[in-house]
Amino acid sequence: MLQADRFSQDDGQCLQPCFLVVAHSARLLAQSAARGGHRVCALDLFNDADTGRFALASEAVDWRAGEDAGFEREDLLRRAERLCPPPRCLGLVYGAGFEDDIEALQRLADGRELFGNPPGLVARLKDPTEFFGLLDRLSIPHPPTRLTRPEPPQGWLYKRSGAAGGSHVIDAQEADADRAAPTGYFQRHARGRSLSLLFLADGRRVHVVGISRQLIRGAGERRYTYAGAVGPIELPAAVSRTLQQALQVLVAHTGLVGCNSVDFLLDGERPAFLEINPRPSATMDLYDEDWPGGLFNAHLQACRGLLPGRSVRRHATAAVRAHGIVYASARLQIAPETRFPAWCSDIPRPGSDVAIDTPICTVHAGGADPSAALRQLGRRRRQTHLGLACEPKR
Numbered sequence: 350m351l352q353a354d355r356f357s358q359d360d361g362q363c364l365q366p367c368f369l370v371v372a373h374s375a376r377l378l379a380q381s382a383a384r385g386g387h388r389v390c391a392l393d394l395f396n397d398a399d400t401g402r403f404a405l406a407s408e409a410v411d412w413r414a415g416e417d418a419g420f421e422r423e424d425l426l427r428r429a430e431r432l433c434p435p436p437r438c439l440g441l442v443y444g445a446g447f448e449d450d451i452e453a454l455q456r457l458a459d460g461r462e463l464f465g466n467p468p469g470l471v472a473r474l475k476d477p478t479e480f481f482g483l484l485d486r487l488s489i490p491h492p493p494t495r496l497t498r499p500e501p502p503q504g505w506l507y508k509r510s511g512a513a514g515g516s517h518v519i520d521a522q523e524a525d526a527d528r529a530a531p532t533g534y535f536q537r538h539a540r541g542r543s544l545s546l547l548f549l550a551d552g553r554r555v556h557v558v559g560i561s562r563q564l565i566r567g568a569g570e571r572r573y574t575y576a577g578a579v580g581p582i583e584l585p586a587a588v589s590r591t592l593q594q595a596l597q598v599l600v601a602h603t604g605l606v607g608c609n610s611v612d613f614l615l616d617g618e619r620p621a622f623l624e625i626n627p628r629p630s631a632t633m634d635l636y637d638e639d640w641p642g643g644l645f646n647a648h649l650q651a652c653r654g655l656l657p658g659r660s661v662r663r664h665a666t667a668a669v670r671a672h673g674i675v676y677a678s679a680r681l682q683i684a685p686e687t688r689f690p691a692w693c694s695d696i697p698r699p700g701s702d703v704a705i706d707t708p709i710c711t712v713h714a715g716g717a718d719p720s721a722a723l724r725q726l727g728r729r730r731r732q733t734h735l736g737l738a739c740e741p742k743r
Contacts, residue, residue, distance in 0.1 A: 367405055369433040369461065371425070372444025373418065373513070374708075376695050377633055379403035382442075384643035389442075390433040392425065394418070398696045406432055417512065420446055422453045435460030442648065444629050448475045449511030464652045465607050466627040474603070474625050475511045477534040487602060489595045490621045492539040492614070498524070499535055506573075509533040513626070515565060518573035539621060541614030545578065546592060547632050549651040550605040555596045556656045558644070560584060561632050562719065563612070564673060571706065577673035577726070579719045580635045588618050595622070608633065608648040634694075634713070635670045668715035671722040673730050675709045687737060692729050709737070 367388035370378045375393035382389045383403040391400050396409035408428050411421040440462040447454040451472045458468065466474075473479045481494045499505045502521035509517035510533050521535055543565070547558040561580025566572050584592075596611065610630040612623040629648060637644045647657060681703040689696050695711045703709055712729045716722035 365405065366437050366439050367433060368439045368464075369429060369441050369457075370404070370443075371429070371441070371446065371457065372629075373446040374400075374695060375407065375444065376400040376403065377631065377637075378442060378444055378629060378645055379407070380694075381633060381637050381643040381645035384637065385646035386642070387645060387649075388439075392428055392432065394420070394446075395695070395697065397694075398698050399694055401698075408432060417449070417509075417517070418514075419450060420453060422450060422456075425453060426456055429457055438462075440464045440649070442629075442645070445513045445626075445631075447471065447628075448513055449509075464649050466605060466609070470603060470605070471627050474627050477510055480625070483599075483602070484622055487595075487598050489599065490619065491623065492621055493537040495535050497535070499537075502535075504538050505535050506538050507533055507535055514575045516571045516574040536623075539614050539616070541616035541619075541621065543612070544582070544615055544620075545610050545612050545630070545632055546596070547608065547610045547630065547636065548596060549608055549647055549656055550596075550600045551651050551654045551656050552604045552606050553601055554656055555593065555600050556651075557589075557593060557596075558608075558640075559632075559636050560592075561635055566676070575631070575674070576676075577671065577711075578632050578635060579669065579671035579722050579726070580632065581669065582719055584615070585618055588615065588620060591618075592620055595620075599625070606654075607652045608644055631672075634672050634711075668717060669719050669722045671714045671716075671719070671726040673712050673714075673726050675712055675730055675733055677703045677705055677707055677709050680705050681709070690729070690733060690736065693733060 365388055367390050370389045370391045372378060373394050375391040376397055376399050379389050379391045379400050380403045389404050391404040391407040392410050394410060394412060396407050400407045410428060411424040413419045413421040438461045441458055442464045443454065448471060451468045454468045477494060481491055484491050499521060505521035507519050507521045507524035543563045544560055545563050546560045549556040549558060559581035561578040562582055564577040566574045566576045605627060608629040610626045610632060614621045614623060633644050640647055683697045683699055683701045685699040689710060692713045693710045697703060712726060712733050714722050714725035714729050716725055
């Protein structure tokens with residue numbers, strides 16, 4: 350519960366200095382910060398119940414108009430100024446939500462110490478011409494990528510530049526030919542397992558946190574949408590060395606700092622990079638409990654130029670973890686009597702409206718290996734669906 354003496358009675362500001370955490374969903378960063386004893390105020394699109402428990406104060410930002418999920422920029426800036434003004438802000442930590450609105454990140458960072466990659470670097474890494482050109486110069490493999498529509502389009506994907514979460518990825522033949530080129534790029538659909546590597550960087554060096562297998566929805570109009578992950582998974586030593594060397598070169602060239610992730614395909618022993626997420630990603634959830642002080646603290650330290658020592662390792666007895674997003678199959682309103690199982694997070698508040706095809710909550714599971722963790726995740730997702738006391742919105 351929030352303590353009344355932490356806030357101004359007049360304007361809702363935090364009286365104590367704290368970090369400002371901003372992401373499409375801020376629960377994970379707020380939870381990790383609490384694990385390390387860091388005070389945060391949180392802004393996101395949902396203001397879930399557990400985000401409120403981990404933060405000193407939290408609010409939901411208005412969604413911007415249009416099809417693409419994101420912050421309404423001016424509302425975000427107004428809430429940040431009121432909730433955590435620069436004089437009382439220990440630093441800004443951001444997650445997903447700014448890759449397609451660099452100006453919002455620049456304005457939010459004005460007067461606040463930024464713990465993360467600078468806006469200019471985020472913009473360069475999310476520009477397909479710059480990013481894939483950089484991979485070519487550094488001899489890092491990636492699937493064939495182009496800005497113009499391929500003919501025939503079969504076997505290619507269309508991806509919107511600066512988007513996150515996979516909901517923007519469609520088969521190329523479905524892309525509007527007139528709108529595609531200015532807003533995105535085409536990439537050949539390549540074979541391989543879809544994996545993600547979470548790492549810490551200090552601008553020169555890399556520390557690998559873990560590698561996970563990504564889960565996608567696999568059906569419907571948004572079948573490439575992120576649906577969860579399981580990890581850590583073990584890869585052959587040769588593949589791990591190849592990834593480590595490629596990341597080392599990439600970090601040394603770009604100056605990446607903090608907690609980041611790289612998504613890649615693995616076909617046999619040949620990894621092919623898909624994208625860099627130059628900020629903490631959802632897969633932090635799989636490892637955070639195993640890090641002394643949490644990965645939020647490790648992110649802060651890495652941004653200050655301090656990477657973990659070789660002695661910092663995941664607990665040998667820790668289970669493999671999995672998480673999965675539960676999406677609404679119909680428009681819902683969360684009833685006051687709804688009780689979510691203990692294995693759920695990102696829990697909507699009573700009375701919340703949940704639009705069709707949007708997240709309801711996240712389910713967590715574990716096991717001795719990835720297969721066991723995924724089996725438990727499947728059971729818990731089904732139980733969560735069946736047990737939710739949700740009423741269709743009228």
